[in-house]
Amino acid sequence: MARNNSRRNGADDEKPGAKIVNSPPPNNMAPLDFSTPTEFIELPSEGKYYPEDHPLHNESVVEIRHMTAKDEDILTSRSLLKKGLALDRFLKNILVDKSIDMDSLYVGDKNAILVGARVTGYGPSYDTQVTCPICTTTNKFSFDLDNADIYSGGEFEDLDILENPQGTFTIKTPATKVDVEVKLFTGRDEKYLLKMAEEKKKRKLPESSLTDQLNLMIVSVSQRTDNVTIKSFIDNMPARDARYIREAYEKVVPNIDLAQSFTCETCDYETGQMEVPFTTDFFWPKR
Numbered sequence: 001m002a003r004n005n006s007r008r009n010g011a012d013d014e015k016p017g018a019k020i021v022n023s024p025p026p027n028n029m030a031p032l033d034f035s036t037p038t039e040f041i042e043l044p045s046e047g048k049y050y051p052e053d054h055p056l057h058n059e060s061v062v063e064i065r066h067m068t069a070k071d072e073d074i075l076t077s078r079s080l081l082k083k084g085l086a087l088d089r090f091l092k093n094i095l096v097d098k099s100i101d102m103d104s105l106y107v108g109d110k111n112a113i114l115v116g117a118r119v120t121g122y123g124p125s126y127d128t129q130v131t132c133p134i135c136t137t138t139n140k141f142s143f144d145l146d147n148a149d150i151y152s153g154g155e156f157e158d159l160d161i162l163e164n165p166q167g168t169f170t171i172k173t174p175a176t177k178v179d180v181e182v183k184l185f186t187g188r189d190e191k192y193l194l195k196m197a198e199e200k201k202k203r204k205l206p207e208s209s210l211t212d213q214l215n216l217m218i219v220s221v222s223q224r225t226d227n228v229t230i231k232s233f234i235d236n237m238p239a240r241d242a243r244y245i246r247e248a249y250e251k252v253v254p255n256i257d258l259a260q261s262f263t264c265e266t267c268d269y270e271t272g273q274m275e276v277p278f279t280t281d282f283f284w285p286k287r
Helices: 069-075 078-083 086-094 107-122 187-202 209-217 227-236 239-252
Strands: 038-042 061-065 125-131 138-144 149-151 161-163 169-172 179-182 218-221 255-257 260-263 270-274
Touching (some): 038 107, 061 086, 069 086, 078 086, 107 125, 138 260, 161 239, 187 209
Antiparallel strands (some): 038 061, 149 255, 161 169, 169 179
């Protein structure tokens, strides 16, 4: 009986008619090219108030990348969240022009970029909870971020305000008739106010958010720029003047307007000025 040696030679490992070919991939096969799309975001300031050496000087738009999975990693980084750096690191990452300093952005422009970035990542529908200002009931509400309006400032004809060439504004107070020069807040100013509030909380000091804002906002009083004069004016000015300055400031600040119509499900209260809350749902939506 003849011995079958095919098992020794591995012939039984192959199916009849099968042919094993170990060939390399074709040399002409190009790797897949994935490019992240970009978007141009309209700046509320139109770049008018940035100094000449700023990358956004006189620029009406800024280019950003669409949000990616890597960007989500930044937004969910525990270490960055704990240090309060997640949003700024995220924004820096999606800006096409890397020379832009996040702290130098005006708050209104930064808000517009945040909203634009959120739309590219999760779409224009923002589902969150809002509190009725009348009955304090919590309502589920969906904001359409595509309906945001851009306010470029300048609509203050009914107020005694003068726009200065250096990008500041002079407001004449109604009670004391004093010329108060104010500047637009930047990301750096915003961080400073938050840090100051945290320090006061740690030391159990009384809150003074309104006067802290005024101290940072006011550049000069009757053309005097020293801190002693400014602080003395803030501490002693009539409440009527303080309120007028805050109202005037809202008129001069370029920003993105996200206010939308809202009806309370409990008490039927209606308003067309429900502001979008920037809660954790904004960049960390619940699935």
